[in-house]
Amino acid sequence: MLSYDQEDGLFYSELENDNQRIGLRSAVDTLLPYQNGRCFYCNRKVSKFVLSHYDEFADVDHFFPISILSRIGKDVPNPNGVWNLVIACKKCNRGQNGKFDAPPINEYYESLVTRNILFFEEHRHSLKNAICLSLNATTKQAIRNRMDSIYFYFKPLAGWRPERIFHSED
Numbered sequence: 001m002l003s004y005d006q007e008d009g010l011f012y013s014e015l016e017n018d019n020q021r022i023g024l025r026s027a028v029d030t031l032l033p034y035q036n037g038r039c040f041y042c043n044r045k046v047s048k049f050v051l052s053h054y055d056e057f058a059d060v061d062h063f064f065p066i067s068i069l070s071r072i073g074k075d076v077p078n079p080n081g082v083w084n085l086v087i088a089c090k091k092c093n094r095g096q097n098g099k100f101d102a103p104p105i106n107e108y109y110e111s112l113v114t115r116n117i118l119f120f121e122e123h124r125h126s127l128k129n130a131i132c133l134s135l136n137a138t139t140k141q142a143i144r145n146r147m148d149s150i151y152f153y154f155k156p157l158a159g160w161r162p163e164r165i166f167h168s169e170d
């Protein structure tokens with residue numbers, strides 16, 4: 001049983017022993033329409049209706065890897081919040097030369113900030129609340145500042161990019 005908690009804006013599983021990554025699967029339905037059904041990184045069309053070993057499989061990606069976020073220490077927003085989740089194709093997320101725990105190049109960070117500010121301005125209050133609560137921010141500038149304060153730690157490590165970018169007609 002998977003749920004999206006509109007109170008705290010986190011995706012989670014109701015089964016305590018369930019794998020956290022499986023619990024995050026429900027984020028695909030919420031986030032993919034905002035990406036026009038395409039991978040956040042390489043722009044490939046993705047789907048949740050293909051087998052999970054296909055490149056086109058829609059994975060839920062933690063933009064800021066949990067492993068590094070947890071090392072930053074206190075006061076870090078929950079890594080499973082909407083603010084940190086994007087949908088990536090399987091190849092980008094965990095295929096050969098995939099992202100894994102490598103922070104992406106700066107332009108993707110800027111896309112994430114823009115998207116989170118869009119969510120803040122959204123008519124869907126669940127997304128707006130999710131961003132505000134996770135980042136403890138109530139203005140667009142505060143969202144930017146809070147994310148920059150986190151990106152500060154990742155900037156020296158940033159550099160991952162997909163091997164190939166797909167075009168809208170592909």
Ligand SMILES: [Zn+2]
Nearest residue numbers: 039042089092
């Ligand atoms: Zn991709």
